[in-house]
Amino acid sequence: MKEITLTLAEYNLAACSNVDITTARLTSKPLLVLLHGWQDNAATFALLWPLLIVDYDVIAFDWPGHGKSDYKSADNYYHFIDYIDDLHQVIIQLKAEKVHIIGHSLGAIVAGCYAATFPEYVDKIVLIEGLSPLVDPPxxxxxxxxxxxxxxxxxxxxxxxxxxxxxxxxxxxxxxxxxxxxxxxxxxxxxxxxxxxxxxxxxxxxxxxxxxCDSLYRMAQQHAQALLSNIQAPVLSIIGDKGYAAMRQCDGNGSDINNFTQVVVSGGHHCHLQSSNDVYRHIRTFIPTSFD
Incomplete structure (x- = not known):
């Protein structure tokens, strides 16, 4: 995985990739965009990288204010909705018809919201220990x-x-x-x-x-459900057997997602670190390649 820089409108994001995203087209392999969680960075997927790059083109970036990426300007903060804008600016730079998104925690929540909002750019999504946006009652x-x-x-x-x-x-x-x-x-x-x-x-x-800093607002439950119910891409939810209990309540009906599968691996909230081989195996089954 090589270090690269992604230039967004307001700041630069540090990233790692096994392909040159500036070329006219990527390889014939499926393209995976990896999204880390809050106060993590792209290296949260480091144990998965050597497994994934055998079968896929992979790009993992640090969210603004995380890892090696730029901070937001002094007059700005980190609103959840803005992460969706950041992801869109990344994806429209990629030379791929559609991408597969793999997100952990915050990254998983962003992935689901993005897939609902821009279905034309998303093939499949893998959500590791994350699903619905955080909600508050009115x-x-x-x-x-x-x-x-x-x-x-x-x-x-x-x-x-x-x-x-x-x-x-x-x-x-x-x-x-x-x-x-x-x-x-x-x-x-x-x-x-x-x-x-x-x-x-x-x-x-x-x-x-x-x-x-705490959020100034959170969605109501109805808003989160509207996003989840508009996800058209197939969804694979990967949770740890010692992870957040609320995740285990998400089945195909309870999550309002049409095409939803959930699997359990050993570990807690960072189960992709604790059970990287099992997580890779589930990803590999869910996202086939042209060689399968």
Whole structure:
């Protein structure tokens, strides 16, 4: 996987790919676009890369404010809907008739919303430990708005301290991340390497601290259902047997998705790291190639 840069209208995204996306056309292999989760980065798929690139063209990018990608401008924050715009700007640059999207957590939610909104660009989607946009009942609207604005004010008051927060060694950063995710350090090495930068003997997280600001609003359940019910592409949901319990309630009817299949693998919310071989096997069955 080679490092590349994707140029969007407002900022650049860092990405990894096994193909040259600037050529007139890609290879005959299916094209997979990999979308990581909140405060992760493209390297969350690092254990899948060597398996996937045998059969597929693959591109994985860091969302803005994550990994090696640019931050948003100082007068902007990270609204969920804007990730769908970011993804569209990426996909229309690709030399492919349709793409397959594989998303984890936040990336899975974005994938579903994008497939509903732009079905002409999407062949199939694989959703790992993610499905519906986060929702609130209408009565939470005022409280949600207050929480979001208060969190922004808190960030403004603490931004200098947040930007100066550092660690003495890479091992310290790796251990901290492994503790938060409750995963072995061996599974997170690539993720943490992409998530930190060394300056003057100290290690700093790359991600934008504004990512931790609360949302100003969330969709109502009816809005999320309208999006899910408009997904035309076949959907494969992959969940961990120790992942979020709410995911296991999503069957073909409960999710309002027409063509929906769900499989369970060993692991928690990052089951694609814990059971990468099984996740690959399910992807390979779901997205056949011309050689099958």
């Amino acid at each position: 009565k939470m609207t005022v409280e949600r708005l207050r929480m979001g604005i208060v969190s922004r004010q808190r960030y403004r008051q603490q931004q200098l301290r947040l930007k100066q927060r550092s660690m003495a060694t890479f091992a310290e950063a790796l251990t901290l991340r492994a503790t938060v995710n409750r995963l072995p350090v061996s599974l997170l090495d690539a993720v943490v390497k992409r998530a930190i930068i060394e300056r003057d003997g100290r290690w700093y997280w790359r991600h934008d601290p504004r990512l931790r």
